[in-house]
Amino acid sequence: MMRSHVEELYAEYLIHKGYMVMQDIPFYNRKNEPGGWSDIDILAFKKKELIIAECKTDIVGGIAGDCKEKAKKLKEHFKKAKRFAERTYPFLSIKDVKLKVVYERGTTNDKPSRSPKFDKECENKRIEAIHISTVINKLIPLLKRHSREWHPTTRVLLTLKQLGYFSNENLNNWGSS
DSSP: OOOOOHHHHHHHHHTTTTTTTEEEEEEOOOOSOOOOOOOOEEEEEEEEEEEEEEEEESSSSTTTTTTHHHHHHHHHHHHHHHHHHHOOOGGGGOOOOEEEEEEOSSSSSSBBBBOOHHHHHHHHHHOOEEEEHHHHHHHHHHTTTTOOOOOOOHHHHHHHHHTTSSHHHHHHHHHOO
């Protein structure tokens, strides 16, 4: 399966923050659970912390406009993913597990946009909702510290920044409705 740019950028950010990152980890739901196969987009470890992240290019698809239902389904997915991670990687014995969803489009327009309603519903479910513009704003300063990036997506991003295609003002406004 091809990874989304949202997943690639967030994984790269976590790597630069010192996490060991695994992507696209398939798991099968237990016999008594519906759903069959699923996957964890990003599983990141650092010291005593574990991040389980789902990365979405578009959160407006599927259940039209029902942010509460989307957050509920995400919480159910994270519960299964966490249980899988605990069974598969028992040596981690991590107490601090953070659930995150990173997304690009939160409204029906075609450009990157936030969805405050979705963010709030996720917060109510103890899931941190992160817009891709936040990831990019935090990633670019990290990229400046490294002379060579190993991932094509971040090399392109850094090159565009160095060529002046992004200004800090544009980046700060990116994603606002």
